[in-house]
Amino acid sequence: MSLTLCVAPCVAQLRSVEIRVSGLDCESCARSVEPRLKKLRGVESARFDGERGIANITLVSENRVTLNDIRDTLKNLGHKPGDASIVVLGDVKDGRLSLPHQPDAFTLENHPGAAGRIKIEGVVPASTTTLQVRAVTKPD
Numbered sequence: 001m002s003l004t005l006c007v008a009p010c011v012a013q014l015r016s017v018e019i020r021v022s023g024l025d026c027e028s029c030a031r032s033v034e035p036r037l038k039k040l041r042g043v044e045s046a047r048f049d050g051e052r053g054i055a056n057i058t059l060v061s062e063n064r065v066t067l068n069d070i071r072d073t074l075k076n077l078g079h080k081p082g083d084a085s086i087v088v089l090g091d092v093k094d095g096r097l098s099l100p101h102q103p104d105a106f107t108l109e110n111h112p113g114a115a116g117r118i119k120i121e122g123v124v125p126a127s128t129t130t131l132q133v134r135a136v137t138k139p140d
Contacts, residue, residue, distance in 0.1 A: 013042075013089055013099060014065055015119075017057040020082030020126075021074055024050065029078070036073055040065055053082075064101045067124060082126045089119050089139050097131060106131035 024030045030050035037046035037055060042063030048055045055074070059065055071081040090097040090105065092115050097106040106124065110133045121135040 013061075013063050014059050014067065015087040015089060016059065017055075017067065017070055017084055017086050019055050019057070019070060019074070019084040021048070021053050021055050021079050022082060023078060023080040024053065032077055033074070033079070036077055037070065040069055040073060066099070066102050066105065067129075080126075084124045084126075085122070086124060086131070087119065087121050088131075089117070091117050092120075105129065108133055110134075112136055 021033060024033075027050075030048065033048040033055055034046050037043060037048075037057055042059050042065040044058045044060045046055060046057045055070075057070060067084060067086065070084075074081040088097065088099075088106070090099050092098075092108065092111070095108050095111060096104045097108055097120065099105045107130050108120075109130050110122075112133070114136050117139060119137045119139045120131065120133055122131045122133045124131050
């Protein structure tokens with residue numbers, strides 16, 4: 001019998017998302033973005049900059065929020081989600097990043113080949129699950 005002890009959280013997850021949002025035709029439309037994103041279970045904070053058309057979402061530790069959850073929330077408001085810059089902790093195998101609640105969540109592009117549990121910063125173009133890797137580090 002063996003016992004596994006995790007010093008860092010064992011759950012992989014999105015940690016932050018900055019996503020472009022278009023299709024905001026009025027001021028009240030723009031004001032609806034923040035409160036709706038904050039209602040997603042696992043969202044620590046959400047801010048929306050109407051002038052730039054960018055939503056910034058910070059997620060709590062051990063959340064189960066997916067990028068598709070955020071995209072769907074924006075679509076349900078009648079807006080169009082665009083490219084997303086994300087920070088994610090996850091497990092990499094064969095060029096794919098998996099989350100416990102979302103196997104093969106992202107296909108990695110420009111990935112330096114690190115495997116195992118890593119922290120990745122990158123961009124996910126609109127309507128895709130391809131993560132264009134900008135930085136890879138071991139989680140804190």
